[in-house]
Amino acid sequence: MSLTLTALALAAAPADASTLATPEGPWSVDYGDRQCLAMRTFDHAALGRLALAFKPDMLGKKGQLLVKFVDPPAMPMLDEARWDLPGAPSTAHSAQVAMGDLANGEKLAAAMDFYPDNATTHVPRRIDFAAQGEVVLTLEVPEAHALETALRDCMVDLWAEHNLTPDLIERPVTAPSPHIASTYRGDDYPRAALDRSISGTVPILYVVNAEGRIEHCEVWQSSGHEILDEPTCKVLFRRYRASSPPRDAAGNAVSGAYIFPVVWRISDR
Structure with a gap:
C-alpha cells in the first residue's frame, strides 16, 4: 500500500533559518513486509538533500526516527534528537542519535525508541538534531496530525493481515x-x-x-x-x-x- 499526503499550510513556530530544512514534495506512507514507513525529502543549505522517515514497530508502541543524508558534505556527527509530542506525559523528549555510513556513500542517523508510551500522537510538530549540544538541523512537520492518521491507517491494515484488531x-x-x-x-x-x-x-x-x-x-x-x-x-x-x-x-x-x-x-x- 502507498499513500501520499498533500502538505497542509499550517503555521509553525519560527525556527533558526540557518538550521531549518525545506521540505520537497509530500509525505509518502507505505507498508511492506510487516512494517509501515512514512518518508519525506528535505533540502538543507549546508547539509544537502535528506530524507526523514518515521518507522513504527509492528504494534505501534515504539519506533525509529531515521534521517538519510543523500549527498552529505563534511558534516558534524549528530548525537541527539529533541522533539515535542502533544498528549504525552511529558511534552519535551530527547533520544540519542547514532550515525553510520551506508554502502552508497550516504549517511544515516537513527534515533531508537522514538515513541514514548501513552502518547496520543506519534508524530512531532518539529524535530531538532544536535551535535555536542548545538542544534544543527531542524525539521518541521506542520501536517503532523494528517500524517499520524495515515500511519495509524497503515498499521490497522497491517494488523488485519495478521488477524489482529x-x-x-x-x-x-x-x-x-x-x-x-x-x-x-x-x-x-x-x-x-x-x-x-x-x-x-x-x-x-x-x-x-x-x-x-x-x-x-x-x-x-x-x-x-x-x-x-x-x-x-x-x-x-x-x-x-x-x-x-x-x-x-x-x-x-x-x-x-x-x-x-x-x-x-x-x-x-
Missing part, C-alpha cells in the same frame, strides 16, 4: 503476568539442536486472552533454523497460563497482542 493492541495498559520468558525451561531445548550446538532467537507474535491463555502464536521472524522455530509456539501453547491477564485502563481483563524474542541459547556451563 486494534483493540488487541490499543486496549491493554497492563501486560499479562508472569512474562512468557518464564515459560521456557532447559529441557525444552530441542535435542537435535543441542547435538549440533545450534542456538538462535525466535521473535514471536502472540495473543493472551482475558482468561490468561495463549489464543494465538506465530513465528514473527525465523531464527534461520526450523529446528528452533518449530517448538517455540508449541511450548507456549502447552504451558503458559497468566495468573494476571492483560487489563485495560478500567482494570477489566482483556485480550492483548505482544511480540517477544525467545532466545534459544546453550549454556557454557
